[in-house]
Amino acid sequence: MLNPVHLRTLVEVVKTGSFAAAARRLGYTSSAVSQQISAFERAVGVTLFEREAHSVRPASAALMIADRGAELLAAFDGFEHEVKAxxxxxxxxxxxxxxxxxxxxxxxxxxxxxxxxxxxxxxxxxxxxxxxxxxxxxxxxxxxxxxxxxxxxxxxxxxxxxxxxLLDETLLVMVPSGHPAAKSNVRLEDLRDERWIASRDGTSGATCLTRLCAAAGFAPKIAFRSNDYEVVQSLVAAGVGVALVPALGYKALPGTHAMPLRHKPLRRxxxxxxxxxxxxxxxxxxxxxxxxxxxxxxxxxxxxx
CATH class of the missing domain: 3.40.190.10 (Periplasmic binding protein-like II)
Structure with missing residues (x-):
């Protein structure tokens, strides 16, 4: 029979990539972790880790067991908590x-x-x-x-x-209040030469901006990146660029102006x-x-x- 304590140890070793790191997270010694993994290997009848001098590499069986085992442990933890409650x-x-x-x-x-x-x-x-x-x-x-x-x-x-x-938010183009686009509904094409402030590369917000600008025939010149919309808007207020901000992330700041795109608004x-x-x-x-x-x-x- 598989030991759930050994299963939890295996999941942590796969997650952290080493016996020592798993031991620190679980409050064990590295030796105890090694012994538990060896006992688990004996129970399942297969070698689960390739052991090297200063590292371990999980075998495919270990990855499969850890993936399924994490779900089982989460379910067990939930059940245990329900009993205590x-x-x-x-x-x-x-x-x-x-x-x-x-x-x-x-x-x-x-x-x-x-x-x-x-x-x-x-x-x-x-x-x-x-x-x-x-x-x-x-x-x-x-x-x-x-x-x-x-x-x-x-x-x-x-x-x-x-x-x-739950809800839909309009994406707002945010510009410094003295910007020419602040006087009317903005067209994206009018901002092709601007410096842009965007979220981290690879995020949905950054991908949306890139695709939106591509559809308008240009690539945005992204000068600054932040996933914190307060930072993004402060940069716009400072006059260093323009940004595309979802409505939930928007706060009216002095020195800024925000509006939907002139044509069909985009939403999050x-x-x-x-x-x-x-x-x-x-x-x-x-x-x-x-x-x-x-x-x-x-x-x-x-x-x-």
Whole structure:
């Protein structure tokens, strides 16, 4: 029979890439980790790691076991917590993932509603970009997550997920207030010679900007990058460039002007996702709270899905 303690150790070794790093994370000695891996190899009857002088390399069997084992461990951890919650009289635990602009505009009000209606529930919040939180929803490490998709960077959702639209945001072109484009609705072609401020290379926001400009016949001259929209807007206010900012990330700053593109506006679509098979009884409460908050968030450049 496989030992779940040894399975957790194997998952950590694969994740960290070494016995020593796994030992530090688990609170064991390197020798204890080595012994557990050897015991696991004996149990399954196959060598799981190629051991070298100063490193280990996982075999394909180890990668497969770690991938499946992480899901099993997450399910076991959830079950263990549910048992403890039942014994202690708690109502359960909810683990939520979100992205920064939703953290500022949507999530606080939803959490306030949840903590008011479910005072005994344990609610945890993690913040990251959609590409980082989606795998955590799929493995069960998060119960649900807020994610987004740009018009020009569509997403395909894994079939294991239930996807609930929350709201749509218009993408706004932000320029310094003295810029000629601030006096009228802007055409993208008018900004072909500008310096641009964009999010990190490879993000959906940066990809959307590149594709949008390509459709207008030019490549944007990206001078500065930041995933923090407060930084992006401060750079625009300082007059060092222009930017494309989603409505949830926009705050009216002195010295700036923001507007949709003159022709058909582009949008970023915000959804909440969870595994369809997730039986956490708090999921329904959380999704309803998010829907109610988003209904009240609708306004300038933010609309129902």
């Amino acid at each position: 039942m014994v202690q009289g708690l109502r359960g635990r909810l683990r939520i993932g979100t992205f920064p602009t939703a953290s500022a505009r949507v999530v606080p009000k939803a959490l306030a509603r949840l903590t008011r209606d479910l005072p005994d529930a344990e609610i945890r919040l993690d913040e990251a970009e959609p590409d980082d939180v989606l795998p955590l929803v799929l493995t069960g490490e998060l119960d649900l997550a807020l994610v987004y998709a740009y018009d020009l960077v569509p997403r395909t959702w894994p079939e294991e997920l239930t996807v609930v639209p 679509h915000v959804h909440v996702v969870h595994r369809t098979a997730n039986t956490n009884p708090l999921l329904c409460d959380a999704v309803n709270a998010l829907l109610q908050v988003c209904e009240r968030t609708v306004g300038d450049h933010v609309s129902p899905p």
